[in-house]
Every structure is written in C-alpha cells, then in structure tokens.
Amino acid sequence: MSFKRWAISAVVIVAVIAIITLSKQQMMSDQTAMGAGGEPVMTVEALVVEQTQYSPTIEVTGEVNALQQMQLTTELAGTIGRLNLPMGGVVQRDQVLVELEHSEESAKLIGAHAKLELFQTRLKRLVSLQAKKQISEEQVDEVKADVKLAESEVAQLQAIIDKKVFRAPFTARVGIHDLELGQYLDSNTVITTLVGLSDSVWVDFQLPQSYLPLALGDQVEVSLIGKNGSHLAEIVAVSPQLSNSRSFDYRAKLTLADSAIAQLYPNTLVTIRVPVSAAQSVIKVPELALARDQFGAYVYVLEQQEGDLRAKRTAVEVLATEDGLAVLQGELQPSQQIATKGSFKLFPSAKVNVVSAESEAL
Numbered sequence: 001m002s003f004k005r006w007a008i009s010a011v012v013i014v015a016v017i018a019i020i021t022l023s024k025q026q027m028m029s030d031q032t033a034m035g036a037g038g039e040p041v042m043t044v045e046a047l048v049v050e051q052t053q054y055s056p057t058i059e060v061t062g063e064v065n066a067l068q069q070m071q072l073t074t075e076l077a078g079t080i081g082r083l084n085l086p087m088g089g090v091v092q093r094d095q096v097l098v099e100l101e102h103s104e105e106s107a108k109l110i111g112a113h114a115k116l117e118l119f120q121t122r123l124k125r126l127v128s129l130q131a132k133k134q135i136s137e138e139q140v141d142e143v144k145a146d147v148k149l150a151e152s153e154v155a156q157l158q159a160i161i162d163k164k165v166f167r168a169p170f171t172a173r174v175g176i177h178d179l180e181l182g183q184y185l186d187s188n189t190v191i192t193t194l195v196g197l198s199d200s201v202w203v204d205f206q207l208p209q210s211y212l213p214l215a216l217g218d219q220v221e222v223s224l225i226g227k228n229g230s231h232l233a234e235i236v237a238v239s240p241q242l243s244n245s246r247s248f249d250y251r252a253k254l255t256l257a258d259s260a261i262a263q264l265y266p267n268t269l270v271t272i273r274v275p276v277s278a279a280q281s282v283i284k285v286p287e288l289a290l291a292r293d294q295f296g297a298y299v300y301v302l303e304q305q306e307g308d309l310r311a312k313r314t315a316v317e318v319l320a321t322e323d324g325l326a327v328l329q330g331e332l333q334p335s336q337q338i339a340t341k342g343s344f345k346l347f348p349s350a351k352v353n354v355v356s357a358e359s360e361a362l
Helices: 004-029 102-132 138-163
Strands: 040-048 053-056 057-066 069-073 080-085 097-101 163-167 172-174 189-198 199-208 219-224 231-238 248-255 269-275 280-286 291-293 294-307 308-322 324-328 337-339 350-358
Touching: 102 138, 138 163, 199 269, 219 248
Parallel strands: 040 350
Antiparallel strands: 040 337, 053 280, 057 199, 057 269, 069 189, 080 097, 097 163, 172 189, 199 248, 219 231, 219 269, 231 248, 280 324, 291 294, 294 308, 294 337, 308 324, 308 350
C-alpha cells in the first residue's frame, strides 16, 4: 500500500511540473523578446488600412415574379375538342393549347362568307351601272350597307371561334391541370397557368418612406433566405405614390446568369439589402482588431517611436459589422498600420513585434 501511495504522489508531482512548464512556455510566447531593462515585446499580426466607400443598408423581404405569367381562362362555355397542354412541359409561342368545339360556328362562318361575296359582287355591278347613270345612288347605298352587315356577321363568328381556340401568347412552361378531351368547361373556368421562360425575373419589394428613395437604375443586393451569397438586381420601376403602409413599391430586374440562383420560381421569398443613405468614406478592419471598454471602441495603431514599434490606442466609431469586418470612422487614418491577431494582449505604448503584415485593402 505504501508503494501505491508513493507512485500516485510521483504521478501528481510530474503532472504539476508539466503544468508549470507549459505555463512558462505560454508566457514566453507572449513575451518573445526582451528589450533593455526587461521590457516585454508583444507579438502580433498587423495590416495597413485603406479608405473605401460604404453605404449603410437595411434588409427587407421581397418576392420573385416571372417576367411573363398568366392564367388561361375560358370566356365562352364549350366542350374540349383538342388538347395539347403537357403538364410541366414547354409550349412555344402561338402553339394551339386547347380548342373548344366550334363546328356550328364554323358552318355559319362558311355561309356568312358566301353572303359577303354575293353582296360584294352585287355592289361591284351596281357601281358600274351607276357610273353609266343607269341606277340611282340610293340603290348603291343599300348594297353597301348589306356588305357592311355581312362583314360584321363574318367578324362576329370569327371572334367566337377565336375565343374558343387558346394559343400560347409566349414560350412558357405549363402548370398543373385536370383537363380531358370531351370535358365541358363553363365560362370563366381557369384552364391552367403559363409561366414564361426567361433568364431574368422581377423582384418586388417595399421600402418605408423614411429611408433614402431609390431611383431607376440603382442596384440592390438579392439573396436567397437562409443561403449565403448575393446577386445584384437593377431597379426598373418605382410606384408613383405611397402604399397604405407608407412605403414605396419597387420592382427590380434580376438576371439569372449565376447557376446558384438559376431556379428562382415565382412567389419565392428573397432577402434584399438596400442602401438607406448616401455613400461615405470609411475604413474596414477585421473584427478581431477591434476592442471595447467603458470608454467605447478602439484599435491599436502601430507607430515607430525612437526606433521601436509601439502600440497607440486609437478611438473609433463602429458604423456596422458585416462578414467578419468592422466598418469604422474616427481618428483612424488611411495607411496606418494596426494590430489584428493578438491585439488583445496590447496596452498603450506596448512594444510590438509584427510577425506578418497584410497590406492588401479590405
């Protein structure tokens, strides 16, 4: 038993020694070099900041709509005599989709054309006789009226037939339907929905009147809800008046050139990032370079002082944080070098050693 206790004590002592050794190594890594008089030197990474333009933004929800979309609806009742409406399929412009039975109107149309031809022939003959002063002008006028009435009858019958033949107004994809040949359809029956095929979509959204109004040609960022990545859309229409919610209605055009958003269907909800004030000059730095205390936000600027690189606390105003970057204004100036990774160890006038410097603009 005494040997077991001795072994346990030995293990504990070794563990304590190991912890002390690791602690000393950590302290040495934070103080990698020593100046005169034993002054510690803090090792950090740094970058040279540059000025850029920034517009404050807000996010609103928008809705996707097709450039071309319509519901096919019957105006007249009738029985389906022809059906060429593939569900989910693509139809071409002017392609006959549905044709209601119109044999009776077609037969009447033949008779109306014959009547029209008869009156036109009679009118031609009477005009010739009138030129020879053999008939009165009144007789010619009566036949002219008959021609007009016959033309009207032809046009009416043709209009009825045209209303019973449904053609695709544009190249489109067909929605779901339950139509069958021989099925009777009442007037005002919705046949199906057609959605035009296009490489662009409308994005409709509202913006409260208190924000900076958008103009035609302005661009907004559109992204799918819950997904990363945004795409630019151009404002193409602005409502001429406020809605009941005291907002302006906007419509933007989004080109689906990016495969990541190639499947934006009508009625899809999207997030839209909209600028709400004029652009201003700012500096962007990584958030890890930013520190805060009871006096506000600040960063450490690295400056040469008597041959040594030292940290200077510099107050900043944080306008926003986005994508891991902090948007700043304040005493920070372009071309200054600031501490990034490891800046939490710094204090005013601390001696600094930079192990890597990123000079590319953010």
